[in-house]
Amino acid sequence: MARSVIVTGGFGILGEAVARAFLDAGDKVARIDFAPEAKCALSDALDLGGVDLTDAASTGAALDRIAAAHGGIDVLVNVAGGFTWETLEDGSIDAWARMHAMNLLTAATITQLALPALKASAAGRIVNIGAGAAVKAGMGMGAYAASKSGVHRLTEALAEELAGTRVTVNAVLPSIIDTPTNRADMPDADFSTWVQPAAIADVIGFLSSSAARALTGALIPVTRGG
Structure with missing residues (x-):
């Protein structure tokens, strides 16, 4: 049976790869993004720009549209975020507040509002995008790493909170x-060592x-x- 999947930050490079993977698997996919419209349209995806x-009101309205169109919510993938x-x-x-809002508050807000639908699913799934750079922050990475560390703690705390339900959080x-x-930004780097968006999408799919x-x-x- 096709699941109802939400990908936040779905208009970006990683979000698009994740959305494509779920669509290829036969799921119903909704992409939510702060950008007004996607640069690349995906056939059969419901795009909400x-x-x-x-903002709870804006987020709640988007979730209501998705639930009505796709018959509930089964999977929430929180890709939305930013970097500095x-x-x-x-x-x-101000960068610290901006990173906190973009990386942590976005995930916390939509997750809280989506919880009733996810708990009603036969197998609810929440997958957040943390960061390896938040495990040990390097110079210049403080604001970003602090916000992504918050995503890690959100993941751990919510997983324990939902331990008695059918919802997993990773x-x-x-x-x-x-x-x-x-x-x-890094033209002299060895790109072959970098992670491909499609590979991350595979892990999220699992x-x-x-x-x-x-x-x-x-x-x-x-x-x-x-």
């Missing part, structure tokens, strides 16, 4: 993802499957290139 995932590199001395304190922790933006039914609260590094 211009959604502020830190700046030292504390030369950077802006996170993938990618290293550098091979995207056009990262290539432009965590969302019945084969991963006994796995919850896990923070899974995804670091291999090629």
